[in-house]
Amino acid sequence: MEAVEPPPPLFAFGVIADIQYADAEDGYDFSGCRRRYYRQSLQLLRDAVEAWAAERPPLAFVLQLGDSIDGLNARRGEAEGALAQVLAALERLQVPVHHAWGNHEFYNFSRDRLAHTGLNSRPDGAMAGPTAGDCQAYHFSPALRFRVVVLDAYDLSILGREPDSPRYRESLQLLREKNPNDNLNSPAGLKEPQFVEFNGGFSQAQLDWFNEILKFSDENQEKVVVMGHLPIHPDASDRVSLAWNYEDALSVIHSHQSVVCFLAGHQHDGGYCLDSHGIHHLTLEGVIETPPESNAFGTVYVYEDKMVLKGRGRISERVMHFWRQ
Numbered sequence: 001m002e003a004v005e006p007p008p009p010l011f012a013f014g015v016i017a018d019i020q021y022a023d024a025e026d027g028y029d030f031s032g033c034r035r036r037y038y039r040q041s042l043q044l045l046r047d048a049v050e051a052w053a054a055e056r057p058p059l060a061f062v063l064q065l066g067d068s069i070d071g072l073n074a075r076r077g078e079a080e081g082a083l084a085q086v087l088a089a090l091e092r093l094q095v096p097v098h099h100a101w102g103n104h105e106f107y108n109f110s111r112d113r114l115a116h117t118g119l120n121s122r123p124d125g126a127m128a129g130p131t132a133g134d135c136q137a138y139h140f141s142p143a144l145r146f147r148v149v150v151l152d153a154y155d156l157s158i159l160g161r162e163p164d165s166p167r168y169r170e171s172l173q174l175l176r177e178k179n180p181n182d183n184l185n186s187p188a189g190l191k192e193p194q195f196v197e198f199n200g201g202f203s204q205a206q207l208d209w210f211n212e213i214l215k216f217s218d219e220n221q222e223k224v225v226v227m228g229h230l231p232i233h234p235d236a237s238d239r240v241s242l243a244w245n246y247e248d249a250l251s252v253i254h255s256h257q258s259v260v261c262f263l264a265g266h267q268h269d270g271g272y273c274l275d276s277h278g279i280h281h282l283t284l285e286g287v288i289e290t291p292p293e294s295n296a297f298g299t300v301y302v303y304e305d306k307m308v309l310k311g312r313g314r315i316s317e318r319v320m321h322f323w324r325q
């Protein structure tokens with residue numbers, strides 16, 4: 001008897017986080033415990049692209065979860081060159097790459113500048129998020145009854161905002177209320193330790209827009225994957241790495257049926273939980289803290305009833321069933 005082939009996925013996409021490339025010697029994270037392979041991270045990205053390019057059927061798109069180049073580049077005057085190298089590596093794939101913006105993008109570029117780089121993957125027109133130009137949120141539909149929402153986790157933030165803008169002032173006021181430390185990057189002694197300068201949050205306008213998208217997705221029985229640089233579930237992250245108002249994003253998601261998965265980066269050790277509403281929260285291990293002989297990227301195969309993550313290197317294999325609807 002002939003072996004029965006398993007059905008092919010509806011579509012597949014690549015995932016990668018925290019490349020943080022810089023043409024610099026290895027260093028360490030703030031705690032001094034975790035090595036950062038700044039120069040090698042570009043090679044790991046190229047290896048990921050090579051593996052993705054060999055996939056059959058071909059990938060439909062790639063999600064780059066933010067911190068594509070390291071803040072070190074800004075101090076060395078190398079931001080544009082480093083970004084060009086990362087984008088050139090990704091362009092070899094010839095599929096759309098959707099980029100979240102993380103803290104390291106804002107250490108290197110203003111929002112205005114970012115909007116004019118290859119990291120601006122937001123399409124013009126109807127699919128764009130609230131108040132175009134001000135918030136980098138958008139959505140797209142890669143297949144019938146599937147949608148991807150890209151959230152902007154630094155919409156409320158003092159990173160990337162002009163110091164004389166109302167959004168900067170509002171963000172600084174909130175940050176100071178929650179974080180009395182002289183060094184606003186320090187979570188020392190905080191009840192809500194995610195309130196540090198290197199994080200950010202979601203404005204009410206973005207949350208309202210997100211709510212409307214999910215209403216539409218519910219009505220049309222879509223399954224929705226949400227991505228953003230910052231994790232929004234404490235069980236898929238350390239408490240310092242969460243978005244400032246992660247609870248607000250969670251309550252929007254929980255008031256709808258359509259979201260099946262939330263993808264994030266930022267926390268380089270990675271994390272995962274299935275929350276009380278059946279949503280998979282997957283925080284991807286960061287390329288920057290991955291030794292050169294390993295890697296940290298994955299391919300997600302989407303089926304009617306589940307997504308299967310084929311992780312490479314530090315990222316493990318995972319089957320994520322759709323528990324909702």
Ligand SMILES: Nc1ncnc2c1ncn2[C@@H]1O[C@H](COP(=O)(O)OP(=O)(O)O)[C@@H](O)[C@H]1O
Pocket residue numbers: 029030067103104183185186187198266
């Ligand atoms: N616990 C901490 N106390 C004070 N500053 C910190 C702390 N953790 C990180 N920082 C500072 O915050 C900034 C962002 O940290 P970094 O580790 O580069 O972020 P990421 O994890 O996104 O790479 C850096 O300037 C770093 O020195």
